[in-house]
Structure formats: structure tokens, C-alpha cells
Amino acid sequence: MNETKITSRQIISLTAGVTTAGSVLVIGALIASTAKQDAWIGSFLAILFGIPVIWVFLFLGRRFPRMTFVEISRELLGKWLGTVVAGSFLFLCLQISFHTPWFMSDFMTSQVMPETPHYVIRALYIAAMSIAILYGLEAFARASEIFMLVVSVLFVFVMVMVIPNAKIENLLPVFENGLIPVLKSSVFVTCFIALPNITMMMVYPARLDDLNKGEKSFLKGYFLGGGITCISILMSVLVLGWAITANSRFSVFRFANLINVGIVFSRIEVIVFVVWVLTQFIFCTIYFYAFVIGLSQLLKLKNHKRLVLPLALILLTMSEVIFPDVAYQEHWAVFTWIPYIFTHGFVLPVFLLMVYWIKKRVLKMDIGDNRGQK
Amino acid sequence: MGILGRVFRRKSKKQIPQSDTHLYRDLLTNITRVKNDFGQSDDLTVNSFKWNDSSPSICASLYIKSLVNTETINSLSEEISNLKIKDNKSRQALPFDVLRAHFSGVRTLKEGDKYIDLYADLLSGNTVFLLHGSRQYLSIPTESTEGRSVEEPSSQTVIRGPKEGFTENINQNILLVRKRIKSNTLRLENLSVGNLTRTAVGLMYIKNIAKDSIVREIRDRIKKIETDSILEGAYIEEWIKDDRYSVFPTFLSSEKPDSVASALLEGKVAIFTDGTPYVLTAPALMVEFLHSSEDYYHHYIIATMMRFLRFIAFFLTLLVPSFYIAIATFHQEILPTPLLVSIAAQREGVPFPTFLEALIMENTFEILREAGIRMPRAIGPAISIVGALVLGQAAVEAGIISAVIVIIVSITAISSFAIPNYEMANAIRATRFAFMILAGVIGIYGIFIGIIVLTLHLCKLKSIGVPYLTPIAPWIKDGNTDTFFRFPFWVMKNRPFGLHGDDKRRIGGEYTVRKNKKGNQEFR
Amino acid sequence: MQDMAVALFVVVFGSILSLIEIPDLLKKKMHRELVAFVVLTVLGMSLALLKAFGWSIPNPSDLLAWVYSPVEGIIKGLLE
Known part of the structure; x- marks a missing residue:
């Protein structure tokens, strides 16, 4: 693997992208149906609940700098168990790579352009992802800086524009059903915003110059992404009310429709579309990249770029197979995805952490790097 | 060296065939060799002269007539005749020593003994002296400096600023x-x-x-x-x-x-x-292709405004035709209804789909542009009339194209002229066609994917190892005082763009005129 | 119909890709990459062809749903 270096600022944008994108679609509906009008408190708590998860990532990153997640698991768990665990993680990455082109084609055909054949949309998206990886991680990280800059500006613009339509009474009464629903929903949301950052573990320690700045950047990116999610849920409830939010697939898209500031164009939601496409692109390219790099590390290949194009072909076919229809997808996202990402995003790193502690303290083995140990 | 030396030299002469690369002792052989290698070219001027009556050595001077400056040759021959006269009076010395002593003070004097170097010198416009009996040559620079004089650059005109341009020399x-x-x-x-x-x-x-x-x-x-x-x-x-x-x-x-x-x-x-x-x-870096030297000669707010205009022109020239194709073909609902109705009315009788229409007009404009570069000055105005009236107006009235597309193509063309660097404008021209194809096939989604891929491509480019989109990505902390905004000079403390070596700070002091600190009381 | 188009595209693209890449990999003696490349390309092409001819491809989402089916009840309870 050639020595690509990422600056800490690029870590911010990559993490923010992964955090935001993981949550945009199903989140609004999920959290609003559980916590109702307190959905915004739930999302805010979700950010806080995610902090320990991020801390686990950072801890592992500090102890094993310059190693990706796959390498860490092989180091800690030995060759066989480590490979199995890494393989399972990589399967997760592969699944996500299948999902996003599906989301794209579903969104485009349902909202924007009904007559376009699905595979064209998916093929273009997969082509863009492959090009991103073939150009290398450095180029992609730089591009993500630009994308997040654009996303932030556009997001603020849309949110500010929609303020006139906000009705504060949609937030009342606060805590009508008590704290429990809020807590429940926030745990769910954490699964969408914090845990997907496990994939950043394939990128984060292995490619960074300055680890201290990198840790702060990881957190900054997480807060930025979490902030975007939180504000979008807040505005969604403010403008549409919790009932509509709970029932709509793309709530942010809906309320952007309501912007009426006398501008000429009537489809301002194109801006929301742009925000969504860009963050999704960062998200799925990171996952695809994680899969390619992980696979080539497991197979001990020297050049990971050779695998990209054959994998793209597989992606093209499989991204149509995974979700037969929308109802299946919505059911799957709640009942299967949440435990899936929970096992891999939380249980797995904690497990690795415990193995590390056992090996270090109990067995007194000398593993890992002790830099920064307080 | 003595007898032994001569023996050794003779031996080495037999072993290594030096005759191919090094000069001979015999003047006539040298001159014949040079003339043959140049193919008896009429340009090559060979003049032999006797150094003076007392010394039997014959010298020859060679130069290529078209490459030398006649005045320098004339003054050179005057100097040499003076030298000959002087040398006649004093003790005999080797002509080359005399020449060396005279010329090596201020002028560059080169010596050598290989044919290759001699040819190189001749072809650079030097005058070469050969001496019978010597295996070396002397060469003196005499090249001519014919060429264009310094004039205003033809391709980069400014309103305020120096109007000197480089020449071919x-x-x-x-x-x-x-x-x-x-x-x-x-x-x-x-x-x-x-x-x-x-x-x-x-x-x-x-x-x-x-x-x-x-x-x-x-x-x-x-x-x-x-x-x-x-x-x-x-x-x-x-x-x-x-x-x-x-x-x-x-x-x-x-x-x-x-x-x-x-x-x-x-x-x-x-x-x-x-x-x-x-x-x-x-x-x-990419941002520099959108900067002009004029930005530093105008007020910083005006300069920033002009830069913004140029950035907008950059996006316009890249995306306007594709957006038009995408909206008119796939997403008509984006446009407000009155505009939509008028566009639809204009497109009523047009036989081509929007994509083809745009392609035809863009190609026609590119042909006009190419023709404009090569046409003689006399016909210039005629062609612009032809272009404007015939292609634009008449085609619209004949119903071959709609009026909207003429507007689109003109906006695109004029924006492309606002980009200061011609290479960059050409690159954008090429990319624009790719975007039009994407828009024609898949509409706005295609344009977005195209923008994403274009951004990735620009992020991947490097110029001698420096990423192309510095200082935007990677974001250099204080390096953005000169990218989008032109900050005043007293703000640009460090050299911009993060390219510098050791010497970082550009200025030592601050803005020199502060209200309270002006020297004289009445200037406060 | 769409599946046929996809399959055709995948086969054509896969073949062109193999024609370009395989000699290159052989020349550079990257045997591990060659094996992985061939396996993946064959897998990709066969998946596309299978789908085009109507065979149903095992859905990994089904697999995962089955793996996590015991947890479904818990989540449902939590969501109430």
C-alpha cells in the first residue's frame, strides 16, 4: 500500500460525511414515530450517546497507529479468529456498498426522473465510486473537503430559508410521554450516526500524520455530522410536525418544498438533493474503499486498485438484488440494520478493546503502541 | 616533453583513432573536413589570412553568415588587424596567444579541440579561429540579436499595468x-x-x-x-x-x-x-488560471469583484449548455411557467431535439472561432456579420434552431473569453462537451455525477507534486488570502499558497498610514 | 429486459477488462492479484448472467435478516 497521507482537516470532512449520510433517510421517520415531538431532544442525546463509541475507536487508533481495522483485529485475535472477524466486518462494508446505489436509483426514479431505467442510474453511481477509488485516497479526501464545504453552505442556506415556515408549537408539549421514548429513540439514532464511523477505522489511524490532531478532528467531524442531523430533525419537526415526519420517507426533502421566499425557481429541494447526493457519495465510497483495502489486506495483495473494476461489476448486479422493494427496505433498515451495525460498530470494537486489555494487563503481553498512554 | 613524449604521442596516435573527433594539425584538412560536414553550405564563410609577414602561420576564421551580427564581425576584424600590426612590431608570439591575451579580458573566449564543440560554437553564431599547426580552435561570440522588439503582448491585454511582453529571444x-x-x-x-x-x-x-x-x-x-x-x-x-x-x-x-x-x-x-x-x-495551481495580474493593480474590493465575476464565468461556461439541455429535455417543471411557455413556443417548429440543437450550435460556434483565428484582417468584419446575421438570426427565423439556444451559446462563448488563461479555457471547452453528452442522456443526475467526477479528477491532479486544488483542498490555513478574495497587501503577511521554501514572511511592517501615527499634525 | 441490458454490459465490459488486465498482471507477475481478479470477474459476470436468465440470486439481506431474527422481537418491543 503506498503511503498516502491525509490531513486532519480531511478527517473532519470524511467523518462528517459518514455521520451525516448514515442518518438522512430513515432517521426522521424512525425517531419521530417513537419520540414524537421530542424527536429533536432524542437526536441531540444520540450525539452524546455516541461519544463513548467514538472514544473506543480513538483508543484503538492510539494503541495501534498505522494499522487499519482489519490489521488490528488480526493482530489482537490471531490469524484465524482475526480473519473471520475481519471478514465479517468486510461483509458489512460490502453490504453498504450495495445499498447506496439502490437508494440512488430508488430516490431518482421516485422523486425526480421516473422514466430513467434503474440500472443507468446505478451504473453511473458505481462508475463514479470506482473512479474515486482508482484515483486514490488522497484525491478522494481532498474532494471530500470540497464536498463538505458545499454541503455545509447549502445546508445552512436551506435551513435558514425554511425558518419562516417553522411553527414552534409543533415542539410542544415537551416530554409529553416522558423520558423513556426519547431515550429509546436516541439509542436507535446513535446506531445510524455514530456506529457507521467504524469504517473510518480503516482509514483513520493508518494514514494520518499527527495522531493528536487527528483525534480531535475525528471528534470535530462527528459533531459536525451529528449537528447537521440534529438540526435537520429539529427543523423537520418544527415545520412539518411529528406525524408527517414519522410517515414520510424523505422528510427533509418534503419541507424544502415549502420554501417560499419569492424566488423564481419552484424546486428548491434540488439543493437538498445535492446535499444528500454528496454526503451519500462520501459515505459509500468510504465503505467501498474499506472493503477493497480490507480484502486486499486479507489476501495480502500489493495493489488494491486491480480489484476495483471487477468488484464494480458485482456491485452493479447485486445492488439490484438486495432490496426487492421499498417496504422490504424500510423493514430491513429498522429490524436488521440496527442490530447488524450494533454488533459490528459497537460490540466488535469493545470486544477488541477487552482482548487488548486482557492481553496487556492479565497476560502482560507487549502489544500495541504505548504512545499517548496517560 | 622531449623525445619520449613524442614517441608516446605517436604511439597513442596509432592506437586511438583521434582523427575523427579531434582537430588535425593541418589547417587545410580541418577546413575541408568542416566544409564537408556542413555539406558545402553557402552559409559557411571561411577566410584565411596570414598572421603577419614574419610568422609563417596561416590562420583561418569561420562563421556562419546568417547567424552572426555584421557589426560585430566588422569590429572584430578591425581589432584583429590592429593586433596584427602591434604584433608585427613586438616580439613574435603565437597568434593564438596574442588573441587569447587580447580577448579573454572581458569577452568570453572558448577553446577546444573537438569537432563537435566546434560545430556547436559555429551554430550558436560564434566566430571560430583555426591556426595551422595547432590542434585547437578559438571561438568568440558574435551572434546576431535579430528579432522582434518588445511590444504589447497579443494575447494578454490589460487596462492598467505594464504593456511589455516577452519576445522570441x-x-x-x-x-x-x-x-x-x-x-x-x-x-x-x-x-x-x-x-x-x-x-x-x-x-x-x-x-x-x-x-x-x-x-x-x-x-x-x-x-x-x-x-x-x-x-x-x-x-x-x-x-x-x-x-x-x-x-x-x-x-x-x-x-x-x-x-x-x-x-x-x-x-x-x-x-x-x-x-x-x-x-x-x-x-x-488551478486558482491561478483564473487570476489576472490586473487584480493587483486595482483596488482590492474591485479586484475581488472581478475575481468573483471570473469564477462565475468559469461555472457558466462549463455548465450552462448542459443545464439547458437537461432542463429542457427532462425537467421542464423546474422553470417558472411563463418562461416555460415561451421556451416551448419557440421550440414549436424546431425539428431537432434539444441535445442535437445545442450540439449543432456549439459546433458552429467553435468553427467560427477557429476560422476567426486564421482569417486575414481584411475579411474580419465580414465574417462577424455572417456569423451574427446568417447563422444566428436567419437560422432562428428559418426555424432550424430556437432563439434560446443562440442566447445560451452566446453566454457560454462570452464567459469562456472571461477566463484569463487560454489553456484553461480550452480545457473547459473539452469538458463542456462531455457534460452536454451526460446531460443529454441522463439529465440533471448526469450533470451531478459529472461534477463529482470532475472534482475528483481535479483533486487528483498534481503540478510537480503540489496538489492542483491547493489551497482549497488541502485547506492551507492562512493561504487563502489570495484565492477568491484579493485581500489588501497589508493582510497578505505570508507568501501565499503554501508553496514557499524557507522564507515565509513577505512583509515586515504593517500598513504604513495610521490615523494617529501620521507624521505631520495636519494630515491626521 | 433491463436485466438483459445489464448482463450484456457486464459481459462486454468484463471481457474488455480481462483482455487488458490479464496480460498486464501476468507481465508484472502479480499472481495473487491475478487470481483475485479472475475470481471476481467470473463471479460478477455469472451473477449478471444468472439474473438475466431469471434465476433468483441469493439475497444477502435475507441472510442477515435471518441471522438477526431473534432480535426482531426485542426491537419491536423497544419501539412501542
């Missing part, structure tokens, strides 16, 4: 830049590239400001070029580019000395090529 170009940077840290390195053309190439940089690694890399790359000809800086650019295939230029070419001087002060390396008025600077 490399020495004159170096002079123009040296005049502006009077520092001993300004270094110049001369290289000669191209087997047949032996073009003189000059590398210029400021010692502590330019990064050493960048200078070294450029020097190594140029030295590795092996080709027949270097006729323009573009040849060098193609040979040493980082990315072989991308249309986007990674070297900034300029015809104005003040642009090159300011680039040198930012830490870049300038590459002068003999025979062309375009000087390359490397590394070049």
Missing part, C-alpha cells in the same frame, strides 16, 4: 525579468534541450523562496528529456507533466514579465524557452 526575456527582481538570490540555470534544435532553456527561481525539492525535480525532469526538437515551451510541458492525459494545464504560461516576476516571488520556477515569447511557471 531568450536573453531579452531574461533581461525583462531581471530588471524587475534586482536580487542576487534570483538564480538562473541554462540548459540545452533537444538533439537537433539544441534549444536554450533557462530555469529561473529565487533561492530561498522556491522550494529546493521542486527546483531539483524540475531540473531533473528537463535534463531527462530526449527528443529531436523543442520548438516551444509546450513541448517541454508535455514531456515533464505530472499527469500525461488530463486536459487541464498544470503549467502556467504567460507572455508578461510582471506575471512571471510575481510568480517567482511566490516561490515558483520559471522556464524560459528560446524561440517563444511564452514563459512557463511551475508549479501551477
Whole structure:
């Protein structure tokens, strides 16, 4: 693997992208149906609940700098168990790579352009992802800086524009059903915003110059992404009310429709579309990249770029197979995805952490790097 | 050396055939050899003369008539006749010693004994002296400096600022830049590239400001070029580019000395090529292709406004035709209804789909543009009338195209002229066609994917190892005082763009005129 | 119909890709990459062809749903 270096600022944008994108679609509906009008408190708590998860990532990153997640698991768990665990993680990455082109084609055909054949949309998206990886991680990280800059500006613009339509009474009464629903929903949301950052573990320690700045950047990116999610849920409830939010697939898209500031164009939601496409692109390219790099590390290949194009072909076919229809997808996202990402995003790193502690303290083995140990 | 020496020399003469590469003792053989190698060219002038009556040595002077300056030759012959007269009176000395003593004071005198070097000197416009009995030659520079005089650059005009432009003579170009940077840290390195053309190439940089690694890399790359000809800086650019295939230029070419001087002060390396008025600077960043030297000569707010206009023009020229195609074909609902109705009414009788229409008009405009470059001045106005009236107006009235597309194409064309650098405008032209195809096939989604891929491509490009989109991505902390906004000079404390070597700070002091600190009471 | 188009595209693209890449990999003696490349390309092409001819491809989402089916009840309870 050639020595690509990422600056800490690029870590911010990559993490923010992964955090935001993981949550945009199903989140609004999920959290609003559980916590109702307190959905915004739930999302805010979700950010806080995610902090320990991020801390686990950072801890592992500090102890094993310059190693990706796959390498860490092989180091800690030995060759066989480590490979199995890494393989399972990589399967997760592969699944996500299948999902996003599906989301794209579903969104485009349902909202924007009904007559376009699905595979064209998916093929273009997969082509863009492959090009991103073939150009290398450095180029992609730089591009993500630009994308997040654009996303932030556009997001603020849309949110500010929609303020006139906000009705504060949609937030009342606060805590009508008590704290429990809020807590429940926030745990769910954490699964969408914090845990997907496990994939950043394939990128984060292995490619960074300055680890201290990198840790702060990881957190900054997480807060930025979490902030975007939180504000979008807040505005969604403010403008549409919790009932509509709970029932709509793309709530942010809906309320952007309501912007009426006398501008000429009537489809301002194109801006929301742009925000969504860009963050999704960062998200799925990171996952695809994680899969390619992980696979080539497991197979001990020297050049990971050779695998990209054959994998793209597989992606093209499989991204149509995974979700037969929308109802299946919505059911799957709640009942299967949440435990899936929970096992891999939380249980797995904690497990690795415990193995590390056992090996270090109990067995007194000398593993890992002790830099920064307080 | 003595007898032994002569014996050894004779032996070595037999072993190594030196006759092919080194001069003979015999003057006539040398001259015949030179004349044969040049194919009895009429250009080659050979004059033999006796040094003086007392010394039996015959000298010959050779030069290529078309390459030398007649005045210099005349003054040279005067000097030599004076020398001959002087030498006649004093003790006998070898003619070459006399010449050496006279010329080596201030003028460059070269000596050698190989034919290859002799030819190189002859072809550079030097005068070469041969002496019967000596295996060496002397050469004195006498080259002519015929060429264009310094005039306003044809391609980069400014409203305010110096109107000097480079010429085809490399020495004159170096002079123009040296005049502006009077520092001993300004270094110049001369290289000669191209087997047949032996073009003189000059590398210029400021010692502590330019990064050493960048200078070294450029020097190594140029030295590795092996080709027949270097006729323009573009040849060098193609040979040493980082990315072989991308249309986007990674070297900034300029015809104005003040642009090159300011680039040198930012830490870049300038590459002068003999025979062309375009000087390359490397590394070049994408934002620089949208900057003009005028930005620094106007007020900073005005300059910032003009920069924004240029950035907007950049996006317009890239995306307007594709957006029109996408909206008119796939997404008509985006437009407000009155506009939509009028566009639909105009497109009523047009036989082509929007995509084809746009393609036809764009191609027609490109043909007009190409024709405009080559046409003689006399017919110029006629062609613009033809273009405007016939193609635009008449075609619309005949119903072949709609009026909207003429507007679109004009906006695109005019915006492309707002981009200061011609290479970049061409790159955008090429990319624009790709976007139009994407828009025609898939609409707005295609344009977005295209923008994403374009951004990725630009992020991947590097110019001598420096990422193309610095200082935006990677974001340099204080390096953005000169990208989108032109901050006033007292704000630009460090050299911009993060390219510099050791010497970071540009200014020592602050804004010199502060309200309370003005010297005289009445100026407060 | 769409599946046929996809399959055709995948086969054509896969073949062109193999024609370009395989000699290159052989020349550079990257045997591990060659094996992985061939396996993946064959897998990709066969998946596309299978789908085009109507065979149903095992859905990994089904697999995961089955793996996590015991947890479904818990989540449902939590969501109430």
C-alpha cells in the first residue's frame, strides 16, 4: 500500500460525511414515530450517546497507529479468529456498498426522473465510486473537503430559508410521554450516526500524520455530522410536525418544498438533493474503499486498485438484488440494520478493546503502541 | 616533453583513432573536413589570412553568415588587424596567444579541440579561429540579436499595468525579468534541450523562496528529456507533466514579465524557452488560471469583484449548455411557467431535439472561432456579420434552431473569453462537451455525477507534486488570502499558497498610514 | 429486459477488462492479484448472467435478516 497521507482537516470532512449520510433517510421517520415531538431532544442525546463509541475507536487508533481495522483485529485475535472477524466486518462494508446505489436509483426514479431505467442510474453511481477509488485516497479526501464545504453552505442556506415556515408549537408539549421514548429513540439514532464511523477505522489511524490532531478532528467531524442531523430533525419537526415526519420517507426533502421566499425557481429541494447526493457519495465510497483495502489486506495483495473494476461489476448486479422493494427496505433498515451495525460498530470494537486489555494487563503481553498512554 | 613524449604521442596516435573527433594539425584538412560536414553550405564563410609577414602561420576564421551580427564581425576584424600590426612590431608570439591575451579580458573566449564543440560554437553564431599547426580552435561570440522588439503582448491585454511582453529571444526575456527582481538570490540555470534544435532553456527561481525539492525535480525532469526538437515551451510541458492525459494545464504560461516576476516571488520556477515569447511557471495551481495580474493593480474590493465575476464565468461556461439541455429535455417543471411557455413556443417548429440543437450550435460556434483565428484582417468584419446575421438570426427565423439556444451559446462563448488563461479555457471547452453528452442522456443526475467526477479528477491532479486544488483542498490555513478574495497587501503577511521554501514572511511592517501615527499634525 | 441490458454490459465490459488486465498482471507477475481478479470477474459476470436468465440470486439481506431474527422481537418491543 503506498503511503498516502491525509490531513486532519480531511478527517473532519470524511467523518462528517459518514455521520451525516448514515442518518438522512430513515432517521426522521424512525425517531419521530417513537419520540414524537421530542424527536429533536432524542437526536441531540444520540450525539452524546455516541461519544463513548467514538472514544473506543480513538483508543484503538492510539494503541495501534498505522494499522487499519482489519490489521488490528488480526493482530489482537490471531490469524484465524482475526480473519473471520475481519471478514465479517468486510461483509458489512460490502453490504453498504450495495445499498447506496439502490437508494440512488430508488430516490431518482421516485422523486425526480421516473422514466430513467434503474440500472443507468446505478451504473453511473458505481462508475463514479470506482473512479474515486482508482484515483486514490488522497484525491478522494481532498474532494471530500470540497464536498463538505458545499454541503455545509447549502445546508445552512436551506435551513435558514425554511425558518419562516417553522411553527414552534409543533415542539410542544415537551416530554409529553416522558423520558423513556426519547431515550429509546436516541439509542436507535446513535446506531445510524455514530456506529457507521467504524469504517473510518480503516482509514483513520493508518494514514494520518499527527495522531493528536487527528483525534480531535475525528471528534470535530462527528459533531459536525451529528449537528447537521440534529438540526435537520429539529427543523423537520418544527415545520412539518411529528406525524408527517414519522410517515414520510424523505422528510427533509418534503419541507424544502415549502420554501417560499419569492424566488423564481419552484424546486428548491434540488439543493437538498445535492446535499444528500454528496454526503451519500462520501459515505459509500468510504465503505467501498474499506472493503477493497480490507480484502486486499486479507489476501495480502500489493495493489488494491486491480480489484476495483471487477468488484464494480458485482456491485452493479447485486445492488439490484438486495432490496426487492421499498417496504422490504424500510423493514430491513429498522429490524436488521440496527442490530447488524450494533454488533459490528459497537460490540466488535469493545470486544477488541477487552482482548487488548486482557492481553496487556492479565497476560502482560507487549502489544500495541504505548504512545499517548496517560 | 622531449623525445619520449613524442614517441608516446605517436604511439597513442596509432592506437586511438583521434582523427575523427579531434582537430588535425593541418589547417587545410580541418577546413575541408568542416566544409564537408556542413555539406558545402553557402552559409559557411571561411577566410584565411596570414598572421603577419614574419610568422609563417596561416590562420583561418569561420562563421556562419546568417547567424552572426555584421557589426560585430566588422569590429572584430578591425581589432584583429590592429593586433596584427602591434604584433608585427613586438616580439613574435603565437597568434593564438596574442588573441587569447587580447580577448579573454572581458569577452568570453572558448577553446577546444573537438569537432563537435566546434560545430556547436559555429551554430550558436560564434566566430571560430583555426591556426595551422595547432590542434585547437578559438571561438568568440558574435551572434546576431535579430528579432522582434518588445511590444504589447497579443494575447494578454490589460487596462492598467505594464504593456511589455516577452519576445522570441531568450536573453531579452531574461533581461525583462531581471530588471524587475534586482536580487542576487534570483538564480538562473541554462540548459540545452533537444538533439537537433539544441534549444536554450533557462530555469529561473529565487533561492530561498522556491522550494529546493521542486527546483531539483524540475531540473531533473528537463535534463531527462530526449527528443529531436523543442520548438516551444509546450513541448517541454508535455514531456515533464505530472499527469500525461488530463486536459487541464498544470503549467502556467504567460507572455508578461510582471506575471512571471510575481510568480517567482511566490516561490515558483520559471522556464524560459528560446524561440517563444511564452514563459512557463511551475508549479501551477488551478486558482491561478483564473487570476489576472490586473487584480493587483486595482483596488482590492474591485479586484475581488472581478475575481468573483471570473469564477462565475468559469461555472457558466462549463455548465450552462448542459443545464439547458437537461432542463429542457427532462425537467421542464423546474422553470417558472411563463418562461416555460415561451421556451416551448419557440421550440414549436424546431425539428431537432434539444441535445442535437445545442450540439449543432456549439459546433458552429467553435468553427467560427477557429476560422476567426486564421482569417486575414481584411475579411474580419465580414465574417462577424455572417456569423451574427446568417447563422444566428436567419437560422432562428428559418426555424432550424430556437432563439434560446443562440442566447445560451452566446453566454457560454462570452464567459469562456472571461477566463484569463487560454489553456484553461480550452480545457473547459473539452469538458463542456462531455457534460452536454451526460446531460443529454441522463439529465440533471448526469450533470451531478459529472461534477463529482470532475472534482475528483481535479483533486487528483498534481503540478510537480503540489496538489492542483491547493489551497482549497488541502485547506492551507492562512493561504487563502489570495484565492477568491484579493485581500489588501497589508493582510497578505505570508507568501501565499503554501508553496514557499524557507522564507515565509513577505512583509515586515504593517500598513504604513495610521490615523494617529501620521507624521505631520495636519494630515491626521 | 433491463436485466438483459445489464448482463450484456457486464459481459462486454468484463471481457474488455480481462483482455487488458490479464496480460498486464501476468507481465508484472502479480499472481495473487491475478487470481483475485479472475475470481471476481467470473463471479460478477455469472451473477449478471444468472439474473438475466431469471434465476433468483441469493439475497444477502435475507441472510442477515435471518441471522438477526431473534432480535426482531426485542426491537419491536423497544419501539412501542
